[in-house]
Amino acid sequence: xxFHRIHSINDPYFASLHALLERIFPxxxxxxxxxxxxxxxxxxxxxxxxxxxxxxxxxxxxxYYPDLRVAMTDFTIIGVANKGIGRFLxxxxxKDLARLARESGTAPIGMFAEIYNPYETGEHDxxxxxxxxxxxxxxxxxxxxxxxxxxxxxxxSWEHTGEAVEGLNLCFLPADEEMSSxxxxxxxxxxxxxxxxxxxxxxxxxxxxxxxxxxxxLELLPI
Numbered sequence: 001x002x003f004h005r006i007h008s009i010n011d012p013y014f015a016s017l018h019a020l021l022e023r024i025f026p027x028x029x030x031x032x033x034x035x036x037x038x039x040x041x042x043x044x045x046x047x048x049x050x051x052x053x054x055x056x057x058x059x060x061x062x063x064y065y066p067d068l069r070v071a072m073t074d075f076t077i078i079g080v081a082n083k084g085i086g087r088f089l090x091x092x093x094x095k096d097l098a099r100l101a102r103e104s105g106t107a108p109i110g111m112f113a114e115i116y117n118p119y120e121t122g123e124h125d126x127x128x129x130x131x132x133x134x135x136x137x138x139x140x141x142x143x144x145x146x147x148x149x150x151x152x153x154x155x156x157s158w159e160h161t162g163e164a165v166e167g168l169n170l171c172f173l174p175a176d177e178e179m180s181s182x183x184x185x186x187x188x189x190x191x192x193x194x195x196x197x198x199x200x201x202x203x204x205x206x207x208x209x210x211x212x213x214x215x216x217x218l219e220l221l222p223i
Contacts, residue, residue, distance in 0.1 A: 001085075002051040003092040009037050013049050016056035023127040024077050028157040028165050035160075039197070046096065050085050058085040060093050066104035068190060071097050071111040078131040086131060086140075110174040110182075112190060114155065115141055115148075115223065117169050138223060146171045147220035149182060151212065156198045156205050164202035172220060184215040 006014050014036070021030045031039070039045050050058035061074035073093070078085045101108045116134040126132035148171050154164040170191075172182055188209055195201065212218075 001057075001083075001088050003088070004049050004051050006040055006047045006049060008040055009033070011040075013051065013056050014040075017047075017049050017059050020056060020059060020077055020079050021075075024079070024129065024132055025075070025126070028159050028161075028163070029075075031158045048089075048092065048096075050088055050092075052083065052085075057083060058089055060089045062093055062097065064097055064100040064104070064108070065190070065193070066101075066106045068186060069101075069106050069109045070186070070190060071108060072190070072194060073111060073113045078129060079127075081130050090144075108175055110172050110176075110179070113141070113146060113171050113173065114153075114168045115146065115171045117167060120167060141171070142223045144173065145177060146173045146223060148223045149187065150219040150221050151215075152208065154202070154204045154208060156195055156201050158198070160198065160200060162200040162202055164204040169223065171223060174220065179220060181217040181219050184212045184218050187218060188212050 004013060006017060008014070018030075018033050018036070040047060044063055045061065046063065047061045048059065049056045057079045059075070059077045059079075062071060063074070064071045076086070076089055076093075078089075097108070097111075115138060118134040118138065126134065130136065148169045151170075153168060153170045154166050155168065157163045157165050170187070174182075191209060191212075195205075
């Protein structure tokens with residue numbers, strides 16, 4: 001299996017990747033085809049596909065913020081069951097993030113991820129791919145060490161509609177397993193930077209971030 005980075009919407013694998021995104025994720029989570037041009041050309045945004053015999057069977061997107069010493073997993077897609085795609089993507093991403101941290105001369109303190117909470121919103125279909133089932137994914141991510149950051153979370157729609165998207169938790173995978181809280185200021189700085197690409201922020205998101213500014217530490221809870 002090949003771990004191939006996509007730098008452009010003209011990459012021969014990009015059309016297959018975007019079709020996979022549309023098949024797996026709800027519309028509000030998918031950036032329009034043509035709007036991928038700038039993100040893919042941004043050297044700080046890493047979009048990779050897993051290619052098996054010429055076919056895109058999975059993908060992951062991630063970033064590393066040296067100034068904050070944190071990473072973010074934007075998404076992980078397993079397009080086909082029983083091929084070891086999830087482990088392949090995780091290990092490949094892990095090695096690359098270690099390289100990025102080493103090259104920046106920093107030691108990462110952890111990684112953010114938005115994780116669906118099917119116990120609150122019900123089950124999404126996610127293309128009918130069993131490994132993408134939100135109950136399965138949530139349990140797997142819990143086993144990996146992710147913890148839920150204890151505050152009500154919404155994020156702006158990637159459809160650029162200005163609507164708030166619910167049904168997810170902002171979670172954190174701490175490098176130190178004993179970490180029980182995270183600075184609220186770190187979360188604010190991360191969210192403001194991460195969603196700077198979406199100028200049309202919903203009122204709920206703005207109020208959420210303002211509320212975080214008045215807090216010190218945010219508890220990390222099991223998921």
